[in-house]
Amino acid sequence: LGKPALKNIHQRFEIYRVILPWHDRRKKQDPNFTAEKDRRRRSRMRGETPKVAHQKQQSTNRSVIYGGLAVVIIMAAVFLYRNSFSNVNKDRGRSIAVLPFENMTAGTGSDYFSDGITEDIISKLSEIKDLRVIARTSVLQYKETTKSVLDIANELEVNTILEGSIRRIDNEVRVVAQLIDIRTDDHLWAGTYDRNLDDIFAVQSDIARNIANALQSKLTASEEKNILDNPTVNTKAYEYYREGLTKYYTYSFDGFNDAIKNYNNALNIDPNYALVYAELANAYGQLFIINQEQEYLEKGFSSVDKALTIQTDLAEAYKAKALLEYAQSNGMKSLENNIKATELKPGYYDAIANVGNTYTELGDLSEALRWQEKSYHLNPYSLQADWHLAQALFMLEENEKAMESVIKGIQKFSQGFRCPSILFHHRLNASELNRAEKVLIDLEKVRKSDNSIHDLWTIYYFIGGDVEKALESTKNSPFPTDYSKLYHAGIHAKAGNMPQSEKILSEIESRMEKRLRKGSDIYRPYYMLAQIHAIRGNNDSVFSMLDQAVDNGFRGYGDDINFLSWQVNPIFSDLRQNSRFIMLQKRVEKIIQQERVEAGLLAQAY
Structure with a gap:
């Protein structure tokens, strides 16, 4: 507006008119200008536009002065706001x-x-x-x-x-x-x-x-x-593919099977649909993880090989191959394939999160945290985001930050399972049985028909020494993991039912030894075998397996689903005062402190 003369003000200032979004003159100048220009603050559904009440003009000298000062103040506020907003955006x-x-x-x-x-x-x-x-x-x-x-x-x-x-x-x-x-x-x-x-x-x-x-x-x-x-030019094949993905993302046994049906329908229409072969491999991999049937593993690898034959640089295929390797406890092969997927597709959230999970299995906690934080920024409202971030933080002994992530996850998904589950395990790890019980009671209120909660009750009763209730709870677990099965075996042993305990142990032992023969390079098979020997009472074998577990990345916890610390694991209850067990704990603690240094959480080594 130039530098107008103002009464009783000798120095002239450059005066500007502040154009608010709802007064934007471009509406009059440009017929194509959006009627509701401030899309940032407008409701996406209602198209609300702010309303401003008109004030009567004042003609006094005081109002002119105050008006000029108001303009200056508004200009300063706008400048500061925009500058701070700009800095935030730069970040x-x-x-x-x-x-x-x-x-x-x-x-x-x-x-x-x-x-x-x-x-x-x-x-x-x-x-x-x-x-x-x-x-x-x-x-x-x-x-x-x-x-x-x-x-x-x-x-x-x-x-x-x-x-x-x-x-x-x-x-x-x-x-x-x-x-x-x-x-x-x-x-x-x-x-x-x-x-x-x-x-x-x-x-x-x-x-x-x-x-x-x-x-x-x-x-x-x-x-x-x-x-x-x-990936395809056939819309019908595409529709089957999209339907399959929807089923897959339910992350359930039935969902994976329904996904496979849709993927096969898509491939019947377009047999060169590489992306569908990759997703088919993912679904088979998930089914193998659930029930360990070799047929699913073979079908998974066959599907991923087909995908890579059609398209050699398909990121989704490498991610699926990583899942299949992970399911067999092949950490480095899984890591290499997931990293390959992120190189081909830098913003591929699933692969990025899986890199973090695999680093956890390999015992590199500082790298696990770095990749989990990276994945979190890409997908903060994933069901798994706060859960996996909390896991890395708990393992690095950042309990306060970990709890913040857990609470955020529960607030985001009030009916979710993973964050309450890790909270439950954290309460057990801290020997807070009453608080652990409350977590389960609250979880049952929002997930009334979820039988997987029985797995958590089984652990709770086992740690609490209530063998009878623990045995009853084992009968209601639909798809127990290998860790859960080991707890079942331990409970049967405590109850004197050794034949049933040995049946479970032999099945898991055979599978873990097979993985080791094939070159597994993560801690899980060693830690599983250590628990098997503990239930049988073979203490020398327990410590041999635990020692090798630490060599291969064991850092004190089962895994992301069964996040129970070995310090409270009831399977090791008779060994906690053993000097060899105490020495192993000190060794793990020293490694964790070094990981804290590498993660920037600690100034110097412990």
Whole structure:
């Protein structure tokens, strides 16, 4: 507004008019300007626009002075706000959340298609190394949300938001998308696509490429290729694939089987669908982990080999191969394949999280924490994010931080299982039986039909010395893990039922020894065998196996699901005062303190 003369003020100042979003003059100048410009604070569902009450003009000298001062104050506040906001955004780097596209299609049963488009765009953007892309789990929670875009961006700690809609009518589809800079509220890019349904894959690629250009990401030749490549051109095969993924992500025995059915339907239509072969391998790997049937393992490797034959640089195939190796306790092979997956697809959350899990199995806790923190920033609302982060922190003796993660996880998912489970184990590890019991009682209230809680009750009664209740609880475990089976064997031994105990022990022993013969390089088989020998009373063999377990990464806990410390494990109750057991504990403690130093949690070695 220039430097106008102000009454009773001798020095002239540059005066500016502050244009608030709801007074933006561009609305009048540009007929295409959005009527509700402040998308950052507007509800995604309601399109709310702030209202400002009009004040009567004052003509007194005092009001002019106060008005001038108000302008200066407002300018300073805006400057400070924008500067601090800018600094926050700089910390976030190039980052984006692709919100669930609104499904405009009439009728039910079409959400999986619109959700699939959202997830595929996320997947393509995850190919870009210098772009942090929030993973599917964390964005799907905002489906039909009333939160503003700014609130969502702040929760996910991103600078940009992609939102849009999809309308499908018969074989035609319309996709509308817009990329919003949450700092300036500007459209960085927007596009509308009216295409034949078979062209939907090209639309996904085009959106991803336009986003990369808008964010000034420098694409390598391989990143450009991966964004443009489409795994299939058959929409029916694609629909079966998407349906299969939905079933898989239930992470249940039935869900994995249903996923396999859908994947096979997709492959019947498009036998060269490499991505489906990779996901098929994942499902077989999960089934093998649950029931240890060799047939699932063989089918898994056959599927992943087929995927890599069709597409040698498929990140999802390497991630699936890593899972199959992990299921056999092959730590380094699993790690190598997961890292290969992250090299091919830098934002691949599942592979990144699995790298952290594998480092835990190998005993490298500082690296485990680093990768879990990295995965957390990509997917803070994953069911597993706070659980795995808490596990790494507990093992590094950062109990206060670990508890913060556990509480966050429970608050995010009030009906979840993993965070209450690790909280339960933490209470047992601290010998707080009453508090552990309360965790289980609370968990039963929100998961009334979850039989897996019986596994936790079994451990609780076993540690508490109530053999009768522990035995009763073992009868209700649907799919006990090997650790749970060992507790069952220990309980039967305590009850004097040695034939049943030995039957369980022999089965697990045979499987663990087979893994060692095949070159397993993680602690788990050694720790399992140590517990088997403890139940049998073979103390020399116990310490031999424990010593080798520590050599191969054992750091005092069972695993992420059975997070019981060896210091309270009832199987070792007769050995805790043994000098060899105490020496082993000191050895592990020394290793953990060194890991704390490497993780930057401790200034110098213990």
